[in-house]
Amino acid sequence: MGIWNGSAGPLQAVARNLVGTLAGKGHAHTPGGAVSRGGLRERTQLATLLVELWSQTVLARIGGRAVPLGYVPVPVPERLLIAPQDLRTGDATVASEIYSGRFAFAGKVMALDGRTVFELVPPSVEWAEALHGFGWLRHLKAANTTIARANARALVGDFIRDPGKAKAVAARPDVAARRIISWLTQATFLLQDADHDFYRRFMRSLAKQVRQLRRMASDAPDGYPRLIAVVALVFAGLCMSDQPRLLKAAQKRLAEELDRQILPDGGPLTRNPGMLIELLLDLLPLRQAFTARNQQAPAALMNAVDRMMPMLRFFRHGDGAFAHFHGMGHTAADQLATILAFDDARGAPVANAPYSGYQRLDARSLMLIADTGPPPPAVASWEAHASCLAFEFSSARQRIVINCGVPEVHREMWRQVARSTAAHSTAVIADTSSCRFLQGGSMTRIFGAPIVAGPKHVEVQRGTRNNALLLRASHDGYAEAFNLLHQRSWRLALEGNRLDGEDIFKPVEESGALPAETFAIRFHLHPSVTVERLDDPHTALLSLPNGEAWAFAAPHLPLVVEESVDLAASGGPRRTSQLVLTGEVARTPRVIWTFVRTREAQSVPPVRPGRG
Known part of the structure; x- marks a missing residue:
């Protein structure tokens, strides 16, 4: 959650809480009321955390940009110039489930029972994230039928009319970024045979969401959420017509984030190996999108991909699964195999990754x-x-x-x-x-x-x-x-x-x-x-x-x-x-x-x- 939205209120509230914390509220003390060395160290860490969050947000908004990313105009595009490739695989059987009114996300199944899916009360935050990220559009595309296409348009239209019960989740920068990327990658499927009314509503909604995201990108939590927000903005600048200023500002911001978050040995700043897989599934199509627009991809993007590829092999066990460190969960073998197909070097993994630890x-x-x-x-x-x-x-x-x-x-x-x-x-x-x-x-x-x-x-x-x-x-x-x-x-x-x-x-x-x-x-x-x-x-x-x-x-x-x-x-x-x-x-x-x-x-x- 961001702590700065252009007004002093949220930051002042945080400061008041921090003052209470630094005064010793809720922490162990030594006899006589003296703050223990460990407690003092923890409070110093909290103060440093606040300063870093505040400074990162301010620098992201005003640092070195003629027009900060949050204020770049995003006009409604007349058309989409390209539709990027989606490297995540689709499953046509899931499309059948969706068409029958059953939405199974994050281990939970919800039935429509005459309502739109966005009117349902989400059973979990993870379910709402999956729904509002629209990644499931790839399953409808995998079915590749007229019915699946009409179903996809109807569901997108439902969201445009009313995001429903989970508006707060839908508005999160990382979820909004995933939704924008999903809409762009599936645009050809969605817009084929679409009437003019749906086409215009789709374009207006897409532009509106991009405007909202470019204002929120600096407030996204550090790590993958912030990176994917910027990646989505670069995609939007490449795919939507009439967006030269957005593309220029987003490219610059992406270069800054990649240089900061992808360490010299190719590991991520968060130290989560899974971030390599998730990020490369979007960076590789982004690299292709620049080629499709006859533009040179930013050097920071090319260099980041080149650094990250060897680290994929570093974290792999013999069965293909990634080692479980710092938030890594189950390894999606199909996704990893897809990424490794882009690795031309195919060399032995490095043994020493000192920057990643x-x-x-x-x-x-x-x-x-x-x-x-x-x-x-x-x-x-x-x-x-x-x-x-x-x-x-x-x-x-x-x-x-x-x-x-x-x-x-x-x-x-x-x-x-x-x-x-x-x-x-x-x-x-x-x-x-x-x-x-x-x-x-x-x-x-x-x-x-x-x-x-x-x-x-x-x-x-x-x-x-x-x-x-x-x-x-x-x-x-x-x-x-x-x-x-x-x-x-x-x-x-x-x-x-x-x-x-x-x-x-x-x-x-x-x-x-x-x-x-x-x-x-x-x-x-x-x-x-x-x-x-x-x-x-x-x-x-x-x-x-x-x-x-x-x-x-x-x-x-x-x-x-x-x-x-x-x-x-x-x-x-x-x-x-x-x-x-x-x-x-x-x-x-x-x-x-x-x-x-x-x-x-x-x-x-x-x-x-x-x-x-």
């Missing part, structure tokens, strides 16, 4: 991806997780160790759990996350739930020794609360049959003492992994669907197998298991653990057809 180790069929960075800047941390030093581990096409990820639907229900350190394969101190999130009160209605405190310094070292790849990293996310640093090392054998790990807890000051707090080192397992306990209390046997077997051992601590959940599983959350090592920091400051392959994958002979 990730490291990757590959040894034959084994692959490990680790989060070795601090959380993203507060203004872009709305969906970020407390996952520093968490990792995922796979063998060929079999994922073994994962993080819980986030579900495709009902995200609000799982949000707090999914973002916690305990939902990741790393060490947790005293059941406390390594990051603190803004929670509760009027502040969260404005800021959402960004990270307001967490690791500041993450040190990383890589190397090769004794026929193994080595990776060591440490973070200070627990320094304020518990006066300790967490250091983790991984050693991946080049033979591709063993992963050794070590977790060390060290006091911040060399002469300091470690606290008498408990720790839990968690290894969340993929749902396809079967766990068998052995007589040895320190060991477990892991069986994979391909017949491969692995032994997990931690010689100094008893091993416990607990329930877990794969939130990002296809079809919704799935129950799974986790291996847990617990102890007391002061008594066991060093923990070693090992994954060793004990049986190779079994080759299954091909089935021969029977003779009849």
Whole structure:
């Protein structure tokens, strides 16, 4: 939600709330009323967050532009010059459901029962986002029938007359941007055989929505929502006739956002791998749209795409799924395959992504991806997780160790759990996350739930020794609360049959003492992994669907197998298991653990057809 709309009222309200927060309202104090060091740090983060949000908005509105984007005129176009390609696939069976009056979005199904779909009370915010984003038009286009086309026009006409019960959701910059892109990409389908009245209403509504979006783009939450808003405006400038000033201003703004949000190694500012997929599904058609208009695409757009493509391979496991970090959910295999078809280089993924804060180790069929960075800047941390030093581990096409990820639907229900350190394969101190999130009160209605405190310094070292790849990293996310640093090392054998790990807890000051707090080192397992306990209390046997077997051992601590959940599983959350090592920091400051392959994958002979 934006905090600045051209008047001082909203900003003043935020300032008053912040003053109350800085005065100590709702935060822990030390005896005698003195503010604790951790509390002071958190309040400083909040103040910095407000200043960054305010300055970003002001700069976006007035910074270096002859006519700011929010004031560029958008006349009603006489015609559409091009209709961009939609890389997201359509399903004709969904078109049949829509025609019969059943709208299934975000795990919820609603029937019309004589009403328009926009008159329905949405069962969830996610359902309303999907409805008002109009991405479902691609399914009607996939049917490619006269009935489907008439149905699509009728539904678009219903929205133009009255957006209905979810006007607030429909007006959000990210939802409005998705709707504009959907209308433009499906314009040929919608307008074929359309009468003049619908054509003019469509053009007037499109122009009106673009005007509204160009005023709201600067208020969109940082990260993907702001980027997609600007992308939609560039699409509008390219596709709609009579928009040279809009195209020029939106191009400049897009270049600024891409340079800021796509880091030098190709990762996103938000640190969410899924943002790469979503953004490339629109940037690739945008690049083609410039060619279709016989215009040169901005250098920032070309460079951003070139940087992002290798990172797609960086985050992929052998089965094609992306690693679950910082808001990544289920990987849509068809969408990823479509994007990778545009990758001409098809090279091996990079191993070191220091700007994005990730490291990757590959040894034959084994692959490990680790989060070795601090959380993203507060203004872009709305969906970020407390996952520093968490990792995922796979063998060929079999994922073994994962993080819980986030579900495709009902995200609000799982949000707090999914973002916690305990939902990741790393060490947790005293059941406390390594990051603190803004929670509760009027502040969260404005800021959402960004990270307001967490690791500041993450040190990383890589190397090769004794026929193994080595990776060591440490973070200070627990320094304020518990006066300790967490250091983790991984050693991946080049033979591709063993992963050794070590977790060390060290006091911040060399002469300091470690606290008498408990720790839990968690290894969340993929749902396809079967766990068998052995007589040895320190060991477990892991069986994979391909017949491969692995032994997990931690010689100094008893091993416990607990329930877990794969939130990002296809079809919704799935129950799974986790291996847990617990102890007391002061008594066991060093923990070693090992994954060793004990049986190779079994080759299954091909089935021969029977003779009849």
